[in-house]
């Protein structure tokens with residue numbers, strides 16, 4: 001079989017090895033930090049000068065790029081390398097090293113390894129903060145090749161890594177242990193990548209990636225015991241307004257309790273980077289649609305829902321649904337919206353209406369296993385221009401992703417000890 005070189009290049013893969021030591025946090029069991037949308041005004045990125053409709057367009061376009069890189073998972077399940085998604089949408093401020101050097105990196109629930117650009121730069125993309133110099137940190141410790149967990153070595157006896165993203169962005173460098181400070185919480189001996197050769201579309205505000213996925217090298221897994229496997233976030237709607245930062249909570253601060261909380265199980269699947277949930281269907285206004293699974297073998301006649309049939313991802317803007325189910329959703333929405341249909345001037349979304357007067361859109365409820373999540377219009381429709389209000393769902397083949405528009409104004413809590421995700425309707429601007 002001829003290898004498709006485009007597909008290979010489009011895949012993101014990650015090769016590295018690591019050894020773990022137990023992590024000790026210097027203080028209490030809960031903390032909270034800001035999540036800054038990369039296009040928001042609070043972000044020092046180049047995008048902050050963009051107009052709302054250009055921001056919408058960029059976010060939607062990145063969403064398609066990301067889904068294209070996720071799509072390649074299926075065919076590569078058998079390969080032993082890990083695959084990571086394209087980079088996400090939110091930035092996190094943190095400090096690295098001793099003395100601590102503050103920087104910003106993309107918070108990504110779709111990848112595991114945390115890495116930043118490091119001196120000496122063989123190749124570095126432009127960043128605002130000074131490039132991290134491991135020689136100036138007293139707590140930086142390269143992981144040695146002789147460490148039995150290290151399988152990838154360079155000539156200077158350092159354990160190294162390579163991460164390649166869907167759009168050919170990449171980072172290459174050394175695996176090390178370093179002290180990381182989130183808010184006022186100091187975490188020692190975190191396994192990180194110190195990238196000496198980095199290239200790609202990461203944006204001027206960032207110095208790298210913070211991996212918040214479910215894989216073992218993820219920051220969440222590394223600090224897991226001290227935060228009891230719990231983190232949560234509350235995303236402020238960002239596309240059409242100037243912003244307060246969103247919040248990300250860890251440990252005791254991440255509990256999702258009280259009125260309106262619904263909870264669904266996380267399903268173990270491959271790759272373990274992703275948080276898989278089970279989607280049983282959606283109700284569009286007065287019409288219930290059942291969803292079974294990703295491939296046609298799971299369509300209506302089997303009548304049993306495939307567990308783990310959707311990924312929840314804070315780094316993808318749109319919600320992606322397998323084409324067949326997506327078409328049912330479109331049909332149901334069309335039947336219930338009376339306004340004038342228009343085409344999306346940006347050509348990215350399929351079902352748009354002229355936003356004159358009051359467009360009455362149907363209420364959409366997402367039925368996760370054991371958890372009915374009632375969405376608001378901010379979760380389901382997005383204004384892509386002054387003249388188009390579009391359904392924020394898109395079709396994908398053999399892939400379903402619950403994107404971040406659908407997650408806005410919900411407090412969403414992950415409990416990796418109980419293996420659950422909880423949703424609570426919340427005005428995130430007030431948090």
Ligand SMILES: *[C@@H]1O[C@H](CO)[C@@H](O)[C@H](O)[C@H]1NC(C)=O
Nearest residue numbers: 118119120121133134135136
């Ligand atoms: C850091 O120190 C090492 C060993 O002394 C040296 O080879 C390297 O060039 C230094 N890096 C920088 C950025 O100064």
Ligand SMILES: *[C@@H]1O[C@H](CO)[C@@H](O)[C@H](O)[C@H]1NC(C)=O
Nearest residue numbers: 021022023024141177188189
């Ligand atoms: C970090 O790990 C090193 C060995 O790798 C150990 O000597 C040191 O005590 C650890 N530091 C903390 C604070 O756990």
Ligand SMILES: *[C@@H]1O[C@H](CO)[C@@H](O)[C@H](O)[C@H]1NC(C)=O
Nearest residue numbers: 376378409426427428429430
């Ligand atoms: C959330 O709270 C903010 C600030 O109080 C307010 O301006 C906004 O309208 C509220 N949003 C919703 C959806 O209630």
